[in-house]
Every structure is written in C-alpha cells, then in structure tokens.
Amino acid sequence: MLDLAIIGGGPAGLTAGLYATRGGLKNVTMFEKGLPGGQITQSSEIENYPGQIEVITGMELMDKWPTQCKRFGLKHDMSEVKQITKQNDIFTLILSNNSTIDAKSVIIATGSVPRSGGFKGEKEFFGRGVSTCATCDGFFYKNKDVAVIGGGDSAVEEAIYLANICKTVYIIHRRDKFRASPHEVEKLKKFPNIIQLLNYDIVEIIGDNMGVNGVKVLDKTKNEEKTLSVLGAFIFVGRNVLNESLKQDDGTFLCELNDGGQVKVDLSMKTSVDGLFAAGDIRIEAPKQVVCAAGDGATAAISAITYLQ
Ligand code: NAP
Numbered sequence: 001m002l003d004l005a006i007i008g009g010g011p012a013g014l015t016a017g018l019y020a021t022r023g024g025l026k027n028v029t030m031f032e033k034g035l036p037g038g039q040i041t042q043s044s045e046i047e048n049y050p051g052q053i054e055v056i057t058g059m060e061l062m063d064k065w066p067t068q069c070k071r072f073g074l075k076h077d078m079s080e081v082k083q084i085t086k087q088n089d090i091f092t093l094i095l096s097n098n099s100t101i102d103a104k105s106v107i108i109a110t111g112s113v114p115r116s117g118g119f120k121g122e123k124e125f126f127g128r129g130v131s132t133c134a135t136c137d138g139f140f141y142k143n144k145d146v147a148v149i150g151g152g153d154s155a156v157e158e159a160i161y162l163a164n165i166c167k168t169v170y171i172i173h174r175r176d177k178f179r180a181s182p183h184e185v186e187k188l189k190k191f192p193n194i195i196q197l198l199n200y201d202i203v204e205i206i207g208d209n210m211g212v213n214g215v216k217v218l219d220k221t222k223n224e225e226k227t228l229s230v231l232g233a234f235i236f237v238g239r240n241v242l243n244e245s246l247k248q249d250d251g252t253f254l255c256e257l258n259d260g261g262q263v264k265v266d267l268s269m270k271t272s273v274d275g276l277f278a279a280g281d282i283r284i285e286a287p288k289q290v291v292c293a294a295g296d297g298a299t300a301a302i303s304a305i306t307y308l309q
Pocket residue numbers: 046047048116117118149150151152153154155157173174175178179180236237238239287288289
C-alpha cells in the first residue's frame with residue numbers, strides 16, 4: 001500500500017514527489033511511463049524560469065530534477081496507469097499490464113499532449129514531414145523551407161528555433177493577431193527568414209510517398225489559395241489534457257471536470273474526491289508554465305501530507 005501515488009513525471013509530478021518525500025512520507029511512487037521531465041523537455045528555449053538567467057533548453061532545465069527527488073526517497077515506476085478507482089477510502093491504480101497497486105492518496109499530474117489541427121493530410125503525413133516537436137525534428141530540415149502552424153507562444157517560439165536551422169520558416173496563423181505574448185512576437189522581426197502569414201487558413205498539407213512537399217493555404221484577406229513549397233509542417237495549435245485514467249467503467253469520471261476535461265481543484269489542489277489531488281496542466285485554469293506546475297506539485301504534496309495525517 002502506497003502512502004501516495006503520483007501519476008505523471010513532469011514538473012508538477014516531480015515537485016510533488018520532492019515535497020512529499022522531503023515532507024516525511026515514506027512510501028511514495030511516481031508513475032511515469034517515459035523519462036521524467038514532461039512536455040517541457042521538448043521546448044527549445046527557456047528564459048522565464050526564475051533564477052535561470054541563461055537561456056537553456058527544456059531538457060537542460062529538467063535534467064537534475066529526478067536526481068534531487070531520488071535523494072529523498074521518491075521511487076519511479078515506469079508503468080502506465082490505465083485507470084484510477086476508489087473504494088472505501090483506498091485508491092486502486094490499474095496498470096497497463098492489468099496489475100493493480102493500492103494507495104492511500106493520489107496526485108494526478110498527467111499534463112497534456114499536442115492537439116491535432118484536424119487539417120487534411122495531417123494524419124497521413126504525421127512523422128513524414130508533419131511534426132509537433134521542433135527540437136526533435138527541426139534538424140531534419142536544415143537549410144530547407146518549413147511551415148509552422150499556430151499563433152500561440154509555442155508556435156512563435158518554435159518558429160524562432162527553426163529559423164536558426166532552416167532556410168525559410170512560414171508562420172501561418174488563422175487570425176490577424178498572434179495569441180503569443182508581445183515580447184515573443186517582437187522577436188520574430190529579428191529573423192529575415194521568418195515569413196508571417198496572418199489571416200491564413202490551412203487548406204491541406206500535401207505530399208507524396210516521400211513525405212510532405214507543400215502546404216496549401218487560403219489568404220483570407222484576398223480570398224486566394226496558394227501552395228507553399230515546404231518539406232516540413234510543424235503544428236502548434238494548443239494541447240489536450242490527459243484525463244483518461246480518471247474514466248470509470250461506467251463512463252463517468254472519478255472526480256469533477258470542467259467542459260474542457262480539466263480537473264476541478266481548489267487552491268489546495270484538492271479535487272472533488274477526498275485524497276485525490278491534481279497538479280499542473282491537467283487542472284482548471286492552468287497557466288501552463290513550468291514554474292506554475294512546480295508550484296501546484298508542491299501545494300498538492302503539502303495537501304496530501306495533511307490529508308494523510
Ligand atoms: P495556445 O496558446 O492555446 O495557442 C494555440 C494557437 O493555435 C492559437 O493561436 C490558436 O488560434 C491556434 N489554433 C488552435 N486551433 C487551431 C486550428 N484548428 N487551426 C488553426 N489554428 C489553430 O497553445 P500553445 O501555444 O501551445 O501554448 C499553450 C500555453 O503554454 C499558453 O498558455 C502559452 O502561453 C504557454 N506557453 C508558454 C511558453 C513560455 O512562456 N515560454 C512557451 C510555450 C507555451 P487562435 O489564436 O485564433 O485561437
């Protein structure tokens with residue numbers, strides 16, 4: 001029987017693990033099927049983590065977090081948690097190999113995954129020119145032309161990352177104003193090889209058996225279609241929360257969610273179910289920042305310790 005099970009090994013899960021173990025809980029396991037670090041490890045530039053003055057990659061930022069947690073006794077189980085249930089004050093985690101583990105309390109910190117834009121050709125060419133990770137795949141397009149789709153911070157940031165590698169980067173946004181922070185948008189101007197296509201829709205991502213070779217777009221101002229000759233299409237159109245493990249056999253969810261599937265929490269990261277806490281991007285109104293996810297993790301762990309007492 002675990003005192004605390006933490007589901008997810010990003011900044012929220014790792015910080016929860018750090019605070020729970022350092023706060024005196026003896027039997028704490030973090031379930032993370034991949035390498036700990038979370039989605040931020042795919043980010044190419046971190047310049048807003050407090051105290052971190054030099055610009056570093058997400059991978060560099062997260063590198064030491066698991067080691068710090070292990071020092072205080074956090075265990076890492078690389079199993080995937082399929083379902084979390086609760087009966088008579090005890091939570092049961094059902095793992096993907098169908099084995100089960102019981103826990104007195106749970107922090108869910110499973111975060112989110114890149115959202116699909118639903119563009120024609122997106123699925124067909126995924127992994128063959130369509131990507132959602134510039135740091136992972138950008139190098140394949142050295143000195144080539146690529147498109148970045150989206151208008152948020154991720155799209156702008158990753159367009160800048162790609163501009164240092166690729167010949168031309170078209171950043172295509174469906175509105176005439178970026179959603180990204182003005183500071184990020186301002187940076188775009190420093191790169192003569194970034195071409196901003198504002199008020200453009202994606203008509204289709206096109207290609208052949210070699211992969212992507214173009215993106216057909218609609219210039220909504222002129223009502224004109226044209227095809228951009230690019231070999232890569234990087235899609236950054238937001239993220240979906242990973243709440244599947246909360247789904248019960250009858251189709252309901254273990255705790256209350258909002259319409260977007262995010263877990264409802266109070267300021268202590270308590271969910272609607274006693275002993276279940278949520279932290280990071282899975283919770284309502286998450287600002288989706290590493291520093292906020294880490295703060296959530298600490299809060300959730302402190303709440304779990306109080307609950308167990
Ligand atoms: P986001 O802020 O939700 O932006 C998604 C973008 O994709 C929006 O511009 C949206 O257009 C566009 N979009 C959505 N669906 C689309 C569709 N079907 N077709 C075309 N365009 C579509 O997502 P994000 O950029 O991944 O950022 C998520 C959060 O992480 C944000 O809070 C962001 O500030 C944060 N973030 C922070 C940093 C940082 O601080 N270093 C870095 C990355 C992300 P509309 O604008 O028209 O809705």
